[in-house]
């Protein structure tokens with residue numbers, strides 16, 4: 001269509017309209033679009049998209065594979081450091097692997113690191129740890145002893161601190177069990193002490209420390225002795241007499257072996 005507006009003026013007019021928010025142009029004559037034939041429906045060929053396969057990771061299977069491949073305590077520690085499926089690791093400062101003498105006849109399995117343990121990367125170094133040291137000193141055992149027979153070896157069910165010191169969840173215990181099982185078999189102690197309910201849950205598959213404590217049990221080819229946790233003894237000093245009885249049971253068993 002011929003127009004008497006000069007090109008540059010026409011362009012300036014269009015730009016001004018765009019600035020004003022015009023986003024559609026219409027013709028001089030209105031169109032009744034309702035009167036028009038409907039637009040032909042164009043069949044769009046649907047692409048067949050293959051279903052998305054979400055690969056489900058089984059952390060227990062991965063833990064088992066990793067733990068089984070460890071041939072030494074150093075390798076087991078390296079495996080644990082590389083294991084990224086336990087969310088506790090994200091909130092922990094340090095991996096708490098063990099303390100004491102790995103040739104000792106007694107291996108203590110506590111629950112999980114607390115604040116001090118998380119800070120120092122060593123098990124049982126807080127108040128409960130000092131209590132534990134006093135308990136074992138009463139039967140002449142010391143985690144720092146050079147001689148294996150006079151020493152103890154200490155670890156936990158979980159190597160990372162649960163935030164706010166909450167109880168470990170059953171799925172966390174199950175996930176870390178392959179590592180603990182391998183840890184025990186590499187140390188190969190004469191007696192494993194299940195310190196408290198969480199440890200009994202991991203090692204014996206049952207809770208109820210008041211009923212379980214003091215009786216030696218055979219599981220997974222180990223001798224297991226459940227005992228009250230030192231933190232429990234700090235809160236309930238009247239239960240110390242039972243801990244003493246259990247320490248004497250332990251001493252007798254070690255002398256027998």
Ligand code: URA
Nearest residue numbers: 110111112113123124
């Ligand atoms: N309580 C535990 O069970 N383990 C530790 O390492 C410290 C406290």
